[in-house]
Amino acid sequence: MVAAASALSAAAAEGAGSSGAEFLAIGVGARSAGLGESFTGMADDVHSLVYNPAGLAFLRRRELALDHNYYAVGVNHEWLGYAHPTAWGTFGGAANLVFVSPFESYNAVDNPTGKTSAADASYQLTFATTLTDSLGVGVTAKHIRSRLHETTASTFAGDFGFLWKPVERVRLGGSMLHLGPGLRHIAVTEDLPRTMSGGLGWDVFDRGNFRHNLTVALDVTKRSDEAARFGGGVEAIYDSVLAIRLGGRSAPATGTGLTLGMGLFLFRDDTRGYEIDFDYAFVGAGDFGTSHRAGLTFKFGDPITSVPRAAVLQKSDVYYEGAVRPKARREREPKIDAPVPSPAPRPAARPTTTTPADPSDFQWINQ
Numbered sequence: 001m002v003a004a005a006s007a008l009s010a011a012a013a014e015g016a017g018s019s020g021a022e023f024l025a026i027g028v029g030a031r032s033a034g035l036g037e038s039f040t041g042m043a044d045d046v047h048s049l050v051y052n053p054a055g056l057a058f059l060r061r062r063e064l065a066l067d068h069n070y071y072a073v074g075v076n077h078e079w080l081g082y083a084h085p086t087a088w089g090t091f092g093g094a095a096n097l098v099f100v101s102p103f104e105s106y107n108a109v110d111n112p113t114g115k116t117s118a119a120d121a122s123y124q125l126t127f128a129t130t131l132t133d134s135l136g137v138g139v140t141a142k143h144i145r146s147r148l149h150e151t152t153a154s155t156f157a158g159d160f161g162f163l164w165k166p167v168e169r170v171r172l173g174g175s176m177l178h179l180g181p182g183l184r185h186i187a188v189t190e191d192l193p194r195t196m197s198g199g200l201g202w203d204v205f206d207r208g209n210f211r212h213n214l215t216v217a218l219d220v221t222k223r224s225d226e227a228a229r230f231g232g233g234v235e236a237i238y239d240s241v242l243a244i245r246l247g248g249r250s251a252p253a254t255g256t257g258l259t260l261g262m263g264l265f266l267f268r269d270d271t272r273g274y275e276i277d278f279d280y281a282f283v284g285a286g287d288f289g290t291s292h293r294a295g296l297t298f299k300f301g302d303p304i305t306s307v308p309r310a311a312v313l314q315k316s317d318v319y320y321e322g323a324v325r326p327k328a329r330r331e332r333e334p335k336i337d338a339p340v341p342s343p344a345p346r347p348a349a350r351p352t353t354t355t356p357a358d359p360s361d362f363q364w365i366n367q
Contacts, residue, residue: 021144021155021183023098023120025193025223028079029067030279030293034261035233036247038219041173041199043163045297046083049094049126051197052161052175053138056083056090056128060303067295074101079295085304089129090138096122105149116149126159134165144192146183153183157192169203194224211240217247233259240268245281259283274300 029047032039039047043055046063062084069077081094100118122145128138140159145152157180163173177195184190199219205212215235222228233247243263250257261281268275276298283291 021120021122021146021178021190021192023077023096023146024122024144024178025195026069026071026077026098028069028096029065030261030281030295031235031243031245031263031277033281033283033291033293034245034247034259034263034279035217035235036219036231036249036257036259038199038217038231038233038247040161040175040197040219040221041163041171041201042215042217043161043171043173043199043201046081046092048128048138048161049081049083049092049124049140050079050096052163052173052199053092053126053128053140053159054136054161054163054173054175056085056092056126056138057130057136057163059083059085059090061085061299062301064298064300065295067293069291069293071098071291074103075099087304089127092126092128094124094126096124118148120144120146124159136163137161138163144180144183146185148185151185153185155181155183155192169206171201172199173201174198191224195221197221211237213237235263237263237265241265243279257284273302274298 027033027037028050029039031045032042032047032051035042037051039051041052043052044058045055046059046065048055048059063082065079065081067079067081069079071077076099078097078099079094081092083090083092098120102115102117105113105116122142124140124142126138126140128136130136138159138161142157142159143154144157145154147153157178159175159177159179161173161175163171165171175195175197177197178192179194180192182189182191197219199217202216204214204216213235214237217233217235219231220228221231229250231247231249233245235243235245237243241264243265245259245261245263247259247261248257249259259281261279263280264278266276266278268277276296279293279295279297281293283293
């Protein structure tokens with residue numbers, strides 16, 4: 001089983017420890033990878049599903065992401081995530097998959113037993129909402145499954161996170177990830193890589209003008225089976241088209257901990273109802289060579305806004321930009337009266353003549 005152990009170690013190289021389901025510790029997303037995986041405080045796109053579910057509460061458009069991570073020879077990591085903002089909060093879902101190509105396996109006395117394979121998967125559902133206009137929370141439920149040859153183990157877990165914007169352009173976040181019972185393979189139960197993290201995201205420039213921006217991200221992460229690690233990164237955006245990212249991590253399991261990434265934004269302007277982002281990151285993986293990560297993010301639909309979107313929300317508090325709004329009652333133009341024709345002159349009264357009364361017209365009563 002030497003080959004099997006090597007392959008699984010490659011898949012878990014970023015989170016070496018005594019926990020099971022190590023694939024959960026592999027970072028997701030080329031953008032976050034370029035920032036040294038410092039995304040707990042950033043949490044501003046669909047990849048918040050992985051690092052801090054509360055970040056979904058502030059999304060204004062629907063987002064779909066596809067990410068590929070060529071982690072090591074024979075080990076591929078795929079991730080699919082979707083976020084859907086509504087009047088009551090944001091709903092999201094994701095699939096996290098790791099595939100190991102078939103490899104030679106051996107028995108206890110090193111005799112070959114043929115080829116075998118391994119695969120891990122995690123499926124999640126997430127809900128996030130804002131409690132105030134500056135504080136959001138999110139929760140996740142997920143099903144985890146691990147397979148090695150003909151042995152399969154599964155379990156359930158949950159995530160929780162919050163994201164707070166104390167002042168303009170500053171975000172503070174915290175999350176607890178992979179909380180649940182361990183994975184039991186045959187007679188051995190392995191704990192999940194339970195993780196606590198806190199982070200800061202700072203936009204040096206006003207995000208309202210997204211053509212140029214500079215963002216700084218800092219994170220501290222503590223796994224149940226490892227010492228605390230620190231990470232940080234910088235993202236510079238030029239002319240709303242190109243992003244350059246540089247990051248690093250302390251005490252990396254492999255490599256130097258330095259990361260480099262870039263992003264290309266297509267159709268990113270206010271006149272379109274959609275946007276496509278392409279991201280790439282280069283991560284040194286030590287003895288495993290280099291890790292190349294690429295991803296596509298689609299943003300579409302009418303942006304949703306709230307005033308603010310609280311935990312108990314009236315649907316009428318929300319409108320969609322670009323949607324047909326009820327027409328306001330138009331002010332009536334001042335009515336110009338048509339000229340009224342002068343009234344026709346009254347006919348002159350008939351002339352009357354006074355005729356002396358005839359005595360015969362009266363009856364006289366003599367008393």
